[in-house]
Amino acid sequence: MTDSGKPPSPRGAAVGRRIGIGLMYGLWQPRVLGAWRVPAGGPVILAVNHSHGIDGPMLMGTAPRPVHFLIKKEAFVGPLDPFLRGIGQLKVDRQSADRKAITDALGVLAAGGVLGIFPEGTRGEGDFASLRAGLAYFAVRSGAPVVPVAVLGSTDRPSRLNPALPRLRGRIDVVFGDAFDAGDGSGRRTRKALDEATVRIQERLTAHLAQARRLTGR
Helix, strand or coil: CCCCCCCCCHHHHHHHHHHHHHHHHHHCEEEEECHHHCCCCCCEEEEECCCCCCHHHHHHHHCCCCCEEEEEHHHCCCCHHHHHHHCCCEEECCCCCCHHHHHHHHHHHHCCCEEEECCCCCCCCCCCCCCCCHHHHHHHHHCCCEEEEEEECCCCCECCCCCCCECCCCEEEEEECCCECCCCCCCCCCHHHHHHHHHHHHHHHHHHHHHHHHHHCC
16 A cells, blocks of 8 residues: 555556656667566566666666556655656655555555566666665565566766756667576575575676676677
């Protein structure tokens, strides 16, 4: 449930995808590779590197299915608050164990939806060097496969009109990797099992990012 008491809206996420398609393809030139690797149905977690604020909207507009992203609560201000909720996005307090966000995210997966996560927790180098345990928890708890996603090029050249944005009409690569199971098959949710899953996830995400860079030349 969200703060308003309503579950995240699949219909809202579908609307958000259409908005994302219009904006991302209208303002930039996304090149999408491997989108077929995202399972066509059932729960899935998209684990995305994060080096620019445009990465989330870019994935919303290029993923083959509507995505419910876990987004920091600081983004839900003013008119953005009802807008983000309306398009099925999930508010999370990164400084605490946010029970509402956890319930919302697990609800998305239980309903067979797509959950988008920045496993690094915050914007950084976008190299998956430091992962939080949240991704492992959701993956092990739900049993949903994880698809690594590399967004490359969003920090290459800023726009001259607005340096906070990538250069308009610039190419941004979005590379989807092979889906994998984060757990060890035992179904265990102990701290040790989650720590092992986090290591397993980090290895797969780091390897995918390196492969994506080789593939795109970035």
